[in-house]
Amino acid sequence: MSCMENGLVISHKKLGRDLYEIEFIAPRIAPCCQPGQFVHVKTGGTMDPLLRRPLSLYDVDEKLNSITLLYKVVGKGTELLTKIKVKENINVMGPLGKGFSLGDYKSVLLVGGGVGIAPLIYLARVLRERGCKVTVLYGAARSEELVAFDRLRSIGVELMLATMDGSAGYKGLVTELLYDKINPHDIEFIYTCGPEPMMVAVKDYADKYGIKGEVSLEENMACGVGACLGCARKLKPEDDHYVKVCKDGPVFSMADIK
Amino acid sequence: MSCMENGLVISHKKLGRDLYEIEFIAPRIAPCCQPGQFVHVKTGGTMDPLLRRPLSLYDVDEKLNSITLLYKVVGKGTELLTKIKVKENINVMGPLGKGFSLGDYKSVLLVGGGVGIAPLIYLARVLRERGCKVTVLYGAARSEELVAFDRLRSIGVELMLATMDGSAGYKGLVTELLYDKINPHDIEFIYTCGPEPMMVAVKDYADKYGIKGEVSLEENMACGVGACLGCARKLKPEDDHYVKVCKDGPVFSMADIK
Amino acid sequence: MTRAENKLNENDLDISVNLGGLILKNPVTVASGTFGYGMEYEDFVDISEIGGVIVKGTTLEPRSGNPIPRIVETPAGMLNAIGLENPGIDVFLRDFLPYLKEKGVTVIANIAGNTIEEYARIAAKIENSEGIAAIELNISCPNVKKGGLQFGTNPDTVKEVVEAVKRETSLPVIPKLSPNVTDIVEIAKAAKAGGADALSMINTLMGMAIDIKNKKPVLANIFGGLSGPAIKPVALRMIYQVYKEVTLPILGGGGILDYKDALEFIMAGATAVSIGTGNFVNPCLALEIVEGIKKYMVQENIKSISELVGAAVIK
Amino acid sequence: MTRAENKLNENDLDISVNLGGLILKNPVTVASGTFGYGMEYEDFVDISEIGGVIVKGTTLEPRSGNPIPRIVETPAGMLNAIGLENPGIDVFLRDFLPYLKEKGVTVIANIAGNTIEEYARIAAKIENSEGIAAIELNISCPNVKKGGLQFGTNPDTVKEVVEAVKRETSLPVIPKLSPNVTDIVEIAKAAKAGGADALSMINTLMGMAIDIKNKKPVLANIFGGLSGPAIKPVALRMIYQVYKEVTLPILGGGGILDYKDALEFIMAGATAVSIGTGNFVNPCLALEIVEGIKKYMVQENIKSISELVGAAVIK
Numbered sequence A, B: 001m002s003c004m005e006n007g008l009v010i011s012h013k014k015l016g017r018d019l020y021e022i023e024f025i026a027p028r029i030a031p032c033c034q035p036g037q038f039v040h041v042k043t044g045g046t047m048d049p050l051l052r053r054p055l056s057l058y059d060v061d062e063k064l065n066s067i068t069l070l071y072k073v074v075g076k077g078t079e080l081l082t083k084i085k086v087k088e089n090i091n092v093m094g095p096l097g098k099g100f101s102l103g104d105y106k107s108v109l110l111v112g113g114g115v116g117i118a119p120l121i122y123l124a125r126v127l128r129e130r131g132c133k134v135t136v137l138y139g140a141a142r143s144e145e146l147v148a149f150d151r152l153r154s155i156g157v158e159l160m161l162a163t164m165d166g167s168a169g170y171k172g173l174v175t176e177l178l179y180d181k182i183n184p185h186d187i188e189f190i191y192t193c194g195p196e197p198m199m200v201a202v203k204d205y206a207d208k209y210g211i212k213g214e215v216s217l218e219e220n221m222a223c224g225v226g227a228c229l230g231c232a233r234k235l236k237p238e239d240d241h242y243v244k245v246c247k248d249g250p251v252f253s254m255a256d257i258k
Numbered sequence C, D: 001m002t003r004a005e006n007k008l009n010e011n012d013l014d015i016s017v018n019l020g021g022l023i024l025k026n027p028v029t030v031a032s033g034t035f036g037y038g039m040e041y042e043d044f045v046d047i048s049e050i051g052g053v054i055v056k057g058t059t060l061e062p063r064s065g066n067p068i069p070r071i072v073e074t075p076a077g078m079l080n081a082i083g084l085e086n087p088g089i090d091v092f093l094r095d096f097l098p099y100l101k102e103k104g105v106t107v108i109a110n111i112a113g114n115t116i117e118e119y120a121r122i123a124a125k126i127e128n129s130e131g132i133a134a135i136e137l138n139i140s141c142p143n144v145k146k147g148g149l150q151f152g153t154n155p156d157t158v159k160e161v162v163e164a165v166k167r168e169t170s171l172p173v174i175p176k177l178s179p180n181v182t183d184i185v186e187i188a189k190a191a192k193a194g195g196a197d198a199l200s201m202i203n204t205l206m207g208m209a210i211d212i213k214n215k216k217p218v219l220a221n222i223f224g225g226l227s228g229p230a231i232k233p234v235a236l237r238m239i240y241q242v243y244k245e246v247t248l249p250i251l252g253g254g255g256i257l258d259y260k261d262a263l264e265f266i267m268a269g270a271t272a273v274s275i276g277t278g279n280f281v282n283p284c285l286a287l288e289i290v291e292g293i294k295k296y297m298v299q300e301n302i303k304s305i306s307e308l309v310g311a312a313v314i315k
Ligand SMILES: Cc1cc2nc3c(=O)[nH]c(=O)nc-3n(C[C@H](O)[C@H](O)[C@H](O)COP(=O)(O)OP(=O)(O)OC[C@H]3O[C@@H](n4cnc5c(N)ncnc54)[C@H](O)[C@@H]3O)c2cc1C
Pocket: A038, A049, A051, A052, A053, A054, A055, A056, A057, A070, A071, A072, A073, A074, A075, A076, A077, A078, A079, A115, A118, A119, A217, A218, A219, A220, A221, A250, C073
């Protein structure tokens, strides 16, 4: 069940330039969450901006019933979000969308770029709790942007980093690590979230080695629940119908996209 | 000279229910201020609300070059204003409008109701500094709303209070004090600001005893500088032309109004 | 009589309305295209309590809608160019309507055609099924090439299309007027002449946004329909104008975000209101507005909502 | 060639524009009725640096304007019903124009008449004085009973009024189109047929607000003109439509609040822009937008602003 809830903010920190982490108690939403789902957030109390903003579940604390989001300030909605203080409320709708499938895999690969790492953290934790071996390729422009590093370490994943400026890990695109460092025969499934060119490269890799996988897509949203048809998208150019990223996704099978 | 300036907020306190006092440094505006003038305030950073809000100069610190405003939260603009924190900026245009005339009086009367006391504080201080005897009638609904009490005391005025519930001073309308407590022959000039019925009662009193005086009026404003003609008002019903409250006022002679 | 005795109880209130034969239990509906087929919001709100659910615009044949991007936020509003993506009337009646019927929802169909003939055929299909309380005629959708806007901007066609639909159905017929016209009263009169039972107004204003980075229109369709609080003043003005001149009940909407907005519409002449973009901001809005209106009525000692309809109109 | 060499200097930029014979040193003007007679803002900004100052709408005789309230804020906008309060053309020319001339301001008059004859007479008076660079014809003010709106909504009258004014003046004549019409292109074509040198668009959308406490319209005039960011999408759409169909330079405005908005208008087809309600939010806006446009041009290596006009229009 999804619902709308005013979450009590218990922590709100700046993690790096333009990157923030906010945690709030959401007793009705938190128990229903799955990795890959998102919440639809009212970022301010006025009509500007008018619409909610979709943000992935970065993690969920099942004991506290809290939800944590990782967000990057890119425009006025996320800018306003930074003003919400601890002890204030954040209004969210959730959990929304279709999350990642959680097959009975022994070893999977996660590839995250920039703030696209967000849904992969929650996923990695849940997969680890199910005893799955999780390898994570995590890329960003600079080392300061690898803000999920500590979480990934504490989750206990095999972690490889890439930065464009070489300030941490491999110097270059995170997808270049795929061919250098990953043995495709060790991997049963690939999950990826990040900039579209990155995800395309991950899909190419998966296709090449016949590995199945899932991607998390983004599209501008109004309703977030499948009612407005605003977040439509053709998964393949030749498709004659549109999917709704908010409801049919945001997670889609790599087999379905092109 | 007026200008637009980003003032650094150095103090922002809640004085009572819905009543706030904000002080900010305004090196270009502060030196040009006169009692009765106002600043036009951008209450938030977004398009909602879109327009500025006029607020009277509550006091000006000529040494610090700071301006203090007293405001009541009545709607979304003033509500947003409460969110501005110390060390942040407040964007204001000012000083605007025509302030109180400062004749060479020996003894004057000030009558303020509610948040209408704001411009009278600055006026009282300046008049006292010129050696004028200042009597102030100050009314509000309840004693907690008499938030300018301490300032008035420190300015050194003869002060009489009225509250509707009798929790401080006279129980009833502040204008009832006029006839009970004020000797019209002691008063050379009357200044008043507050709810319109109060100001009308003050004018009636002034007319009755042939005392001159000034009122500070309010009207919804867009530009605040006389450009939009939105704050127009007929001072007397029979007038065939409109004055601009922002530019020709907000202070008007009692003789001109009805 | 003391004040306490005088005070109305919420249960004494009469908030049901009659919109040209369409009886709504309360005056708050959700607008077409903003509430899907109801089920999308079932987790958030008891959709059967909403005055009426106007489902997504439906055409004779399925439509896949416009290319993307289809939406963009604007100051206090949004533009949409969905292009009437829908599965067609047959699929709607077969797959979606039963759910709504079972839930006890007051369903209002919203139909659009490429030709007058198509409007009539959809209406006939609706007439032959059960569970729809009224038909809203979308003669004003700015996002489809054929049909759509031009129907709504020409008084003669408005009259014709209403007549054609009326011939096929016994349900209340509620044409939805386009605000993109010089004289809304003329269009409203034409709708009345065609036999309209009520008027729905307003649909979106035609607008656009430019992507300055890529130097092109943001929407793939170039133009889109502007909705949300930004258009509220225009909606109120048109409803006020029509209320004064045309004696048909009005379903008013355009930018409603709270019960005070809803009261503005009612006082300007709307018998009932519709919530569109507001649903995206707050999926519980329709019912919150019903509550807000009730509280207001108790406070103001107003027993029947009908006392408020047109209360601000200066005759 | 290195990047540094390639980079334009702000001084190399050509930001002057030709608006049907009216030469502006930069493409940013301030809109009529929102900047008084310039002097109201002289403390805040060097008004001679603004591309053009369009002064408050002027009529043949003085007008005292509408009763109050005249303005009300709306979501991302405002309604005004000033009612063309102004001292009349003679007083304007005698008392206000000399100040503007002395300051070196590029002055554009904005005129309104009750009859076509009146428009012509005001234009003749302007022709006989000096210091006015162009005439904007307000054929679209929704706030006056006679004249005003009806001129702007009928193509025949639009043509006639432009012709009548053109006969009396050698200055560029720029009719200001009303957005409250079904077909803006038809009106633009009529203006062109009448001899217009450029088009100004858009004036305000007609709207209203209701005071639910007192159950009456907020504005004494009932209706008012909606301006501000709320109307930006509608303004852009109309400019885009007209740019595609009518070969006249456009002075575009409606809701501009920053240089990005201004670029949207230019890319939609406006040769120059006008800032209205934005002046109330930020009295320095016009010049800040000029600076913003210059920075953008340097960044994007665009030498002449004309390269951007209509850049987003898909032919
Ligand atoms: C399912 C989903 C999950 C997401 N999860 C995260 C996350 O965990 N962390 C994070 O930082 N960001 C995430 N995003 C992107 C995030 O929604 C946008 O960055 C955000 O909406 C920008 O809002 P703004 O007002 O700051 O920017 P503006 O640019 O001012 O926004 C303007 C409009 O564009 C839309 N928009 C802008 N960027 C995007 C985008 N990338 N995707 C979709 N809509 C966009 C906004 O929703 C808004 O309608 C996610 C997006 C989707 C669809």
